[in-house]
Amino acid sequence: MVLPHEPEFEQALAELTLSLQPFLKANPQYQKALTIVQVPERIIQFRVVWEDDQGRPQVNRGFRVQYNSALGPYKGGLRLHPTVNLSILKFLGFEQTFKNALTGLSMGGGKGGSDFDPKGKSDAEIRRFCVGFMTELSKHIGQDTDVPAGDIGTGGREIGFMFGAYKKLRNEFTGILTGKGLLWGGSKIRPEATGYGVIYYVEHMIAKACPEYSLTKPTTLVAISGSGNVAQYTALKVIELGATVVSLSDSRGSLIATTDKGFSKEVVDKIAGLKLKGGSLESYKDFASETEYAYHAGQRPWKLLPKIHIALPGATQNEVSGDEAEALIAAGTRIVAEGSNMGCTAEAVEIFEKSRKEGKGKGIWYAPGKASNCGGVAVSGLEMAQNSQRLHWTQEEVDAKLKGIMTECYKTCLDVGSKWSGEDLPEGALPSLLFGANVAGFIKVADAMKEQGDWW
Template sequence: MVLPHEPEFEQALEELSTSLQPFLEANPQYKKALEIVQVPERIVNFRVVWEDDNGVPQVNRGFRVQYNSALGPYKGGLRLHPSVNLSILKFLGFEQTFKNALTGLSMGGGKGGADFDPKGKSDSEIRRFCVAFMTELSRHIGSDTDVPAGDIGTGAREIGYLFGAYKKLKNEFTGMLTGKGLTWGGSFIRPEATGYGLIYYVEHMIAKACPEYSLDKPTTLVAISGSGNVSQYTALKVIELGATVLTLSDSKGSLVAEKGYTKEFIHKIGELKLKGGSLETLANEPGYTYHAGVRPWTLVPTVHIALPGATQNEVSGEEAEALVKAGVRIVAEGSNMGCTTEAIEIFEASRRSGPGGVWYAPGKASNCGGVAVSGLEMAQNSQRLAWTTKEVDNKLKAIMAECYGICLSAGTKWSGEELTDGVLPSLLAGANVAGFIKVADAMKAQGDWW
């Protein structure tokens, strides 16, 4: 099933398969479901030819991996980045399938994008690329078939261009994309949803594992990686609640705040990133220290909560050991598969050591708030109405609380461990088993395995 040149997908599949072993030993009939669910229902590859500002044609590779529709229309983002390849999109679509299951909403799993880099491109070039991309993608998506969203490199500008192209091609105004503008079908809280949802999930973890590090205390120290949409709103929510954010980062390095980030400085970073800027331009800001070529996990001596929010495999085994040494108690992913296998093993070993260990939450659970509000946007589009900020935020809080409860329950039942002496259940096992069972049962009812 797994090809040697698909390392990211192989890693995601191995993680799920390992977590499922205690469940599969007790329920061997589900082994066939695991064999089937790992194969995407459909993969679409296509050529994207667009014209740059000099009138020269350029070409990129476009993809849509329609992974699983057992629970609803395919749902997942479009990533525009030079690193995009089929392995990364298969891993993301695979994870998205189980993540969407954990939200409790009617959404299948999918992912797509292109190896196009929006950085350094003019608005006109990005618009021409989006029109060319959607011209091909439009024949494969729709509000009841496949509903893409934003992801790395695909923000409000790109969603607008993609939506406009689809509307012209199909001559219909429909909710076939999420992350739309508020005045044309978008939802309140959608830009904030992944970051806010991550914190709502983490608050439940803290309440059970380490209430002394509540986020309403300035003495609670939080390290965050990344500085895009997810990390910005994660940081803003932490600051709003009262805890201290020590770090942010980007692909070139990390920026450490000696006394903690302020809300105003996060907004400044947001404006910088909209223009394609780098954190290194803030190296001389008073109270902040820039570290080129280094991720944040080894840069601060004491950390209570660590929230990877950049990209996959951004916490190595060595960095995980540094976090344990720094006193971290909660690690929750805002990014997808943010921790390497080695890092997860270190965190899980710490958890099993008893009270005072690290409690780790995988991205398919802790960062599902983004796609949850995308699902709420789909519901609003279907009803031709818009809910208030408070209504959406309350629904998001309820979804994250339910997701946490599901992961805690399944982790307690199916981790294959003796939970004695204050050992917390594995949220990794809980998320994987609970998501898998829901998808597998729907597939069985629909005749996809028997």
Template sequence: MVLPVEPEFEQALNELTHSLTHFLAENPQYQKALEVVQVPERIVSFRVVWEDDQHLPQVNRGFRVQYNSALGPYKGGLRLHPSVNLSILKFLGFEQTFKNALTGLSMGGGKGGSDFDPKGKSDNEIRRFCVAFMTELFRHIGQDTDVPAGDIGTGAREIGFLFGAYKKLKNEFVGMLTGKGLDWGGSFIRPEATGYGLIYFVEHMIAKACPEYSLSKPTTLVAISGAGNVSQYTALKVIELGATVKSLSDSLGSLIATKGYTREDILSIGQLKLKAGTLESWVAQQPEGRFTYYAGKRPWTLLPEVHHALPGATQNEVSKEEAEALVKAGVRIVAEGSNMGCTEEAIAVFEASRTSGPGGVWYAPGKASNCGGVAVSGLEMAQNSQRLAWSTLEVDAKLKGIMAEAYEQCLSAGTKWSGENLSGDVLPSLLSGANVAGFIKVADAMKEHGDWW
């Protein structure tokens, strides 16, 4: 059978398969589980017709990939972006399955969205699109079936419109979306969760590999890409802890801070991004000398010195050449805030330098390091089921615990199943560890359900 070309999905599948090499060699019965788990349980594709402000009909493609429900209801975001296609959503749903497994919460994996672009649209156009989108999607989701969330292009405004449409269509008030407003079922720490969780994970990596570059030191230099929700809260947590944030970026270019970003800078950029503004327009309003803007560039080759690199924009945003530039600049930790932020070639560069000694690099894949976002979505689901709300401190403490446990799972599985001699200062592969630990948990549940034998 000839399969369609799906490069993003094939990349994710190849990464998992390679990571499982030594585990499958000792446990060949799980080969059948690998064959089964790579096929989505269900893919829903539909037409979305909505009316623009000129009263003209517009059409977009809508999708929901319900990948795996072995551990719980399908869980994963809705992405609204012109690049959305089935390959990207299959890759995201596949990754989400194992990411959700690492949280220890009862969540399966799924992903969805549309090639609709919210940029440049009025609030009324976005509302009409969301209503049209939910008019089809509501048939396929529910609090015990599939619980979508936000993603690129789907923020608090869109979640509100989608929830309102579902409530009218079903005449029920249930937690069938996460990322909701605090007054109607949302959770504290949800907007911050992915960025905060990333830093909580990275702190464990630093403690083991390079404590001399603690985030409590202003001399520790951190490069971040992106300027959306994940990158903003990653930067705010780094600044709160005391380290120096050197970069942000968007689709048009990168902005390097001469002496580092302040908390006020990040909050100002956050307000700008709510209005679809650009970093180029923002820097034009700043005092001369504080920032340098590089049009059409990503930040990875722009810094002569950097200690921790945190990709937070989109998939495949760090190339082999950029990885080599980061190693040359002295990077010690690379952890993804975005999903599959590094290319296969870039990951190979980092994995080849995996030591705790001088010049060593330790890499964490997004399915482990950025699982904090979906973890707090899972906590939101739990609060909705009980009709209660936990405090900020309670949710943050649970998030820290989940990220610590995810790190330990990856460390343990990476130590056991990397197939390497980890003598001296060689560090376990968190890439292998995340993939193997997540796969075993999902595969074992599938076997108990009779999905393979």
């Protein structure tokens, strides 16, 4: 068997193509738009040379995939992680294009980053890398062209170093990056936005599919993977609302709550501090009781828990396999919503979608990341708007706008999924949010492209 050259990108493209089949059958002229939209407008690859603390030169690869600008300036994060390659960034930029469309804001899609690993590096080494990276990237971005943000490995520290380098190189103070510090152009609740947005979206799903598992009830069990920014704020919002968080994880293993209390806010806050220092959940005994938590090395949470009502993958792509999807069904899971991008494998999604069709009260209702985790980029868009107007909105104002965006995104996915899933559903069965998100995002981008002469 010949392996795909770009497996992550080809997986994302195959998912979109499959979702579009009922729509394309009724509107065959849009096939040309699908052919064209899957090709990035521009791919930039460059060398980043930086000096380590021993004075030795080091080199990494830098990328920016400027995927689609039909709806606005390219918008998407910068990922710093040793696994970064062109396939992953193309898949992320492709997904970002339709995710941004679902926010209703004027943003195109893009993604970038480097195979640089910030873990184990000193602040000085990270600063020197960021300066080298931005020295090249600054030639290709601008507030009306391309506005990058943070992503895995790129937090407030890295954004600050990159912004400072851009300001010196270009001699201008503009909203060239989002995720900035509050003192110099950042937005309230930007760090929280992806995690909070997932929960605002899921609340609508619960109200329609399984109100008995309201997030205001301590008896509702929520499994979360990851322990970075997205997972932390997803967990904190669940705890704030009153439901029980039963898991978090990282690349080395999973931390499972072993009592009915679940994770506490204090433990999540300590995990946040641990992750900021590059630590692992393996050291949980330093901040949590062995009688209340158990660590499972080398395992993800999905097979470790006998009962899960809501599952929220929040780590990275393809973190829920087909076997794990079956385990979630066996555990009584009713909703899976991605906090990560393409968090579920194609096999897992197929299992969830088959399960959904069984009818009300059974199976899993699945929300793809391009819909359920669009809150992060939505608040990035709000940060751009504040920067353009030299305004600074309150936390309450930003949170209200975020809730409104997630509500409209959910309604769009539900309505379009009901119309274009191409399914004969049994009484009470739920429409496909996957089809709804993909078709709605595609139509919006394709129509803008047509009006601009990109296809005809």
